[in-house]
Amino acid sequence: MERPGGVHEDDPPGGHRVNPEHAALIDGEPLPRERVDSFLETRPSRGAGLYQFAAPPRGATSHNEPAPARRQPEAPSVARQRRRWATQVVVTDELARRACAARGLEPPPEVSPAKILTLAESDVADLGSIVAAALAHSPAARTLLAALEAEQTVPETAVRDYYERNQDRFLTPDALRRGVTPFDGATPQDIRPYDEVRDHITRELRTAAGRQAFFGWLDQSRAGVTYSHGHEHPGDPSHPDHEHRH
Structure with missing residues (x-):
């Protein structure tokens, strides 16, 4: 059977x-x-x-392939x-x-x-x-x-630390078009301000912490x-x- x-x-x-x-x-x-x-x-x-x-x-x-019309035995x-x-x-x-x-x-x-x-x-x-x-x-x-x-709970210090350590994620559109990187001549004007991205970072860190809690559970x-x-x-x-x- x-x-x-x-x-x-x-x-x-x-x-x-x-x-x-x-x-x-x-x-x-x-x-x-x-x-x-x-x-x-x-x-x-x-x-x-x-x-x-x-x-x-x-x-x-x-999972990106269409299902074949005739499937071979598994x-x-x-x-x-x-x-x-x-x-x-x-x-x-x-x-x-x-x-x-x-x-x-x-x-x-x-x-x-x-x-x-x-x-x-x-x-x-x-x-x-x-x-x-x-x-x-x-x-x-x-x-x-x-x-x-x-x-x-995501501490403000964790949000600020993430921002400081991942400046490449917060380049302005103009800086990206010019091919600027935080390690190659970027100026403060090339980086989006902390207050502009703070809420987004907080959500990302909270999501990551929630997933870790789920894995632990x-x-x-x-x-x-x-x-x-x-x-x-x-x-x-x-x-x-x-x-x-x-």
């Missing part, structure tokens, strides 16, 4: 039978395997879809990695739901599969594909991230997760298909 994602229950990797009931235990409570199946069913196995907001595992097509190792990757996204969603409930936060309604949210490639690079996909998939994860960002929360066979982290070196790709 073939499950969504090309994984066969009769011949899972390493001869281990995949747990038919749950993908993981979160603090001892089962996460139904159907949650992972549902996530995979709403996203194609190749091309855009599943990986349109994430760096795909080895063997998947680029390699078993790619299918296994895709399921493990999807499990991480679903686990992150569940952990975020619990964190929101504990904080008294009310996430917005679920996004329908026909309206999959996407993130910029720069966000995928900064966040990693699992976290980026979780934020695209999970209203609870987005709600929690927004709450964590709002809690961050996720690392701590995942400590209570035990994965079933076939649902381990895709970078777990204990299985032969592992690759350290976030």
